[in-house]
Amino acid sequence: MGALSQLGAAALRVCEPTSLLLMIAGVTIGIIFGSIPGLSASMAVALMLPLTFSMSSSLGMNVLVAVYIGGISGGLISAILLNMPGTASSIATTFDGYPMAQKGEAMKALGVGIVFSFLGSIFSFVILTFFAPWLADVALKFAAPDNFGICFFALTMVAVLSSGNMVKGLLAGMLGLVFALVGLAPIDGTARFTFGIPEMRGGFNTLTTLIGIFAVADILVSAETIGKGIKTIPVKKVKGFGFSVAEFFRWIPGAIRAALIGTGIGILPGIGGSTSGMLAYVTAKNMSSHPETFGQGDPEGIVATECANNATIGGAMIPLLVLGIPGDGVTAMMLGGFLIHGLSAGPLLFVKNADVVYGIFAACMICALIMLIVEWTCIKAFVQVLKVPKHVLLPLILVLCAVGAYATNNRIFDVQSIVVFGVIGYLYHKFRLPTTPFVLCFLIGRMTEEYLRRGLMRFKTFGAFFSRPIFCVFFAIAVAVILWSLYKEVKASRASK
């Protein structure tokens, strides 16, 4: 039976009323977890995992897929409305989403985010359905030096993000790298910068870092001016999703580029949606004819980030289904789901359980549609958050963040570390240091070192990395990015004199 006919048969099974209702519930729960800073998609999947015990394997996996899709997409809601990314994948959504919300365009920003999340998801699911085995072969060709090349390239994005004051931007990022060093070193497990504190051996958690830098710091920054009175943020009413057909078609090339970045990064195990969102954003900014509007409330910034981070879902499912390799925390949970239901992810899954695989493909597409409908229906409810006075809203969010930080590992150390990162975020604000390079370096720093050391273990010398074409391509792009950023910085500095 061809892929299309198998997909059609699976779609009919997935659309049965019970299955459909469970997937609507799954997507909604995912959106709730994704939208609350501190709660994550992996937490939602972990929570739903035991509930799928009593379901058939196909239905159980479809519910987990629903939660995953909702969880990744839900992050855009708090990123746009509160400047706090609900998940690490939506960090770059805050750059333009929040300024748009402040200008009264919250509904348009949400509309753009929702539609392009949907399109990004669908793009990657189509790729997943028709090219999964072939792309898994490509992913297998990526060795540690190639992944190091990608991470190194992603790190050079700090230079792009720091344009205007590169030295300060780079220093801001360096502190993120220092925090990424804390814990057991990759490969040999030597305790580094732990100062004898057992909890620090595991390093700082990504979620707690984000909560501190965004949520706690926001409370402190807001405390500076909140006493001067309450500023009401207007919310302009919109028709449909808030943008015109002409705008939609203008954004399509950027969306395709972002979806390709997202799917490509998703295929590579261990890199993840946060990196793809950030890379797609910086690429969109660099390739735009009006880069100066990025960060000021340009919808194209949201298009790039949301398309890329949702496209990562389909990409991440490829190594999971075809090779049985989980790319991140959520897909690791999904792998647990396969095991619970007596399925073994890997090449044999396509032979022995083709009905489950095509069921997942069909569920992915239907869940993306459910996500679009649920979020669009609730846009008006979401923006009501903006009506809550900031002096009430911020403490409520902080409590949710503290609960989320605690729930991540059930340890109070994670809750305490949000204060450390909150103070860093506040000091960055006072000393006019950008926080984005800090977050980017923290996220990528550890894997950069890991891939470098893994590569050196196998290839012995750094020079041997250059025998790998994939590494050479990314390394060359990274060097070009650095040189181009330096050239722009020197030019801008001369112009200001």
Place this chain on the structure above:
Amino acid sequence: MFFRKYGDIITGLFYAVLGAVVIYLAGLLPKSRVMKIGPDFMPLVIGSIILVLALMLLFSAVKNFKANSAKAEAAGPDTADYKRVLASLVLVVIYVNILAPVGFIISTLGYLFLQIIVLAPNDRRSAKNILTYAIIDVVFVFAVFFLFRYGFKIVLPAGIFSL
């Protein structure tokens, strides 16, 4: 004005010290016996880059000090309400430290109420407002507790309570 005037110098000094400390601590880490680079390699590279960048920033800040001072003075005095910032920070620090021993319900009831009062503008601190904040506090804390504890099955610190 202080941050605008001396911000870059302080930042440069902080990072220079940080770079030196990272390099020193990297020196204390064991070297790898099996491969060329060990756990000390990355800290050493990062520390060195920080030191170089910090010195560049310091040099530029000292060189442009007069120009930056003039800009800072033109921008006017700093009007930030540091009392509220400090009070909020103290509350958050106390909250995260008492969360485990005292428990989620009591510590959050106290923190949330006080934090809202601290952040509330002066004209939003009437008796009626405070009563509203207290109601929000109680409803929110119990809603979150029961949602997480019984809905999401996430056990929150019980402290002196056990529900």
